[in-house]
Amino acid sequence: MISSRSLVDDLRSTAARHGGRTAVIDGTGSLSYSRLDDMAEHIAQALREAGVQPGNCVAWHGTKSRTAVAAVHGILRSGAGYVPVDPDGPIARARLIVERSRPSVVVTDTTARDLWHTVAPDLTWRTLPTGSPTDTPLWYAIPPAAARAPLPDLAYVFHTSGSTGHPKGVVHTHASASAFVDWSVDELRLTEQDVIINSAPLHFDPTTLHLFGAARVGAAVALMPATAAPFPAAYIDFCRQVGGTVWYAVTSTLIWLARRGKDALPQLGSLRAAVVGGEVLPPGDVNTLFAALPGIRLLNVYGPTESNVCTFHEIRGPQPLDAVIPVGRVLPGAEIVVVDEALAPVSSGSVGQLLVRGSMLMEGYLDPEQTAHAFVHTTDGRQWYATGDLVRENKAGEFEFVGRRDAQIKSRGFRVEPGEIERHLHAVDGIHECVVVATPDALFSTVLTAFVSADDVDVVKAVPGLLRERLPHYMIPQRIVLATGELPRNSNGKVDRNALSELAARPTTLGDSPGLTIVH
Incomplete structure (x- = not known):
């Protein structure tokens, strides 16, 4: 069922309520909600004039910046879904993703456009109006291949590595994205006073919270500059300078900061909540964070790109060094089950594969064959997405990550x-x-x-x-x-x-x- 809620609605309503508030901060400046809304409108209008139809894919390939955020919102406002491409990856892989997603339009910044000249010299590039001549210029081109048929309620397509050697295009709708944003805003109690730290690239799923959680409530999203991200002291200093209050990143970033930037962690006094996920969280690094920031809320979340986040566990204080930190309990709107090889539920405490379904789950992959292989039916006849992850339920009724089914x-x-x-x-x-x-x-x-x-x-x-x-x-x-x-x-x-x-x-x-x- 398609939700009536759209990610587009959030920016419009927030700009009407909080037009003067800061929406985006990057290493060179900021945008207010009013300005972001205006840029998104200019981009959307230009894309519609270029032939973009509701449900089309539009590729975005460029460096993370405040203009990139405007591009994402503009693509959504045009009625299309955005397909972010890694700006630091090989141009050959970017071309492969574009060929497989068959967008109606490719949007880039100048650096990415120049890379495309090397692999697709016949593409004709035109200026994409943003309504902001002082910001980074954008460009668009119409690929020669016919655009993919429109996908209902399409919001975005994130690409993950596939076991076949080809990237998998994970299709999320406005309904599945909004379900995750709903939970994030409620659980983290986000308000217009928050500054959300973004150190992830725009083609990675934490940005769903960064961009759209901020737009939902009128918070600011602070984009970590590429010059600061590799260095713990610079990373922490950026968070301090912008007054970051909420931080969501992969677990390895917390580990890196706890071990390489330990002495500087107390500078993050404005940080009230941290969310990590994607990898096993060692207790020693949890304890380092709590020693530096004893009042912080720390959430360990779990969920593949296909399901957004589907479980979470709040860590309350220091942990024993031999503790196994759970991935937690199921989110509202999601449903999970742990099954054996025959897809029958296992007993509590036994290891099995985690299956998930619910409002946050993807629509499927761009490739119908990959979609067919990803979904299974349990012995009771219900359909689930098979994560391939092995978990067990502990005595407290929370789930612990054990490993990958395909890594066993x-x-x-x-x-x-x-x-x-x-x-x-x-x-x-x-x-x-x-x-x-x-x-x-x-x-x-x-x-x-x-x-x-x-x-x-x-x-x-x-x-x-x-x-x-x-x-x-x-x-x-x-x-x-x-x-x-x-x-x-x-x-x-x-x-x-x-x-x-x-x-x-x-x-x-x-x-x-x-x-x-x-x-x-």
Whole structure:
């Protein structure tokens, strides 16, 4: 059922109520709600004149900025859904996403437009009026391929990595996006006094809260400049300067700040709520945050891009270092079930795959075949999205993340969950980050390689002995590799497991890789 609520309505009504309030802050200036609304209207009108129809896809490819936020709102106001493309990714992948999403129009900034000249020199680019000649200019082009048929209630399409090697286009509607924004605004008690920190790229799902939670209530969204994001001191200083009150980022960003910017964390005194998700949250980093900001609300959330957020757990104070921090309980409007291989519900405490359905769930993928494979029917006949994540319900009735169904491996005949090994590595004092990957091996069938970052090699040398005290022999990594810096990350800020798997698959050259040392 299509909701009558639209993300477009929020900006219009907020601009009418709070036109003079700051809507967007970036590294060079800000926009008021009145100005943002006016720019969105100019962009929407120009897109409609270019032939954009309701339900069309419109690609957005450009650097994160206040003009980019106006572009997103303008695309939505035109009646289309926006398809954000990673501005830092290869132009070949950008072209692939555009080819697969078949937008009616591609919108870019000048830098991205110049990249398109190298792969699609026949595209004709025209100026896209924004009504703001002093802001970054925008451009648009009409691809030669016929536009995709309109999709009802389309809001946006986020692309995730697909197991087939092709990006999956996750289709969210105004209804599914608004359901998530509804929960976010209510749970975080957002108001027009808030400043929401955005350090995620616009093609990543936390921006649904950043952009549209802010527009719903009249809060400001502060876009982290690219020059500040890589450095803990600059990151924290930006949050302090803009008076950030709410922060939502991937878990690894909290880990990075807690370990690399620990001394500066108390400067974030204006921060009242933090939301993290996407990766396992180590208790030691939780304790570091609470020591610096004892009054902060901290939420651990869970949900793949396909479902927005579907569970959450509020962490109330410091945690034991061996604690497993739950992903929590189900959100209002969502429904989950944990099932076995036969898609029958498991008993409480047993590990199974998490299935989800409800108002926050995607409409499907752009590719109907991928959609068909993603949905399953449980033994009672109901349809669910199969997340591929393994969880268990704890004694408190909350869910704990165990690992990935497709990451579960067999090592010498035993089932192994890399996530369980990583949990024990995280508990070792002195280890900053860790990832365990499995690669095929002619002798052992599977070899486990643990990549860890730590300041002291002696800490890493002690790891095999520590793990032998906590894990069975078949779960001890055959190789432990020390990274002197941070582990590689993808454009979303998460540790790049695929890159590490590729390194582990070449053991003869692994020790020669810059910044990596085989310790065990």
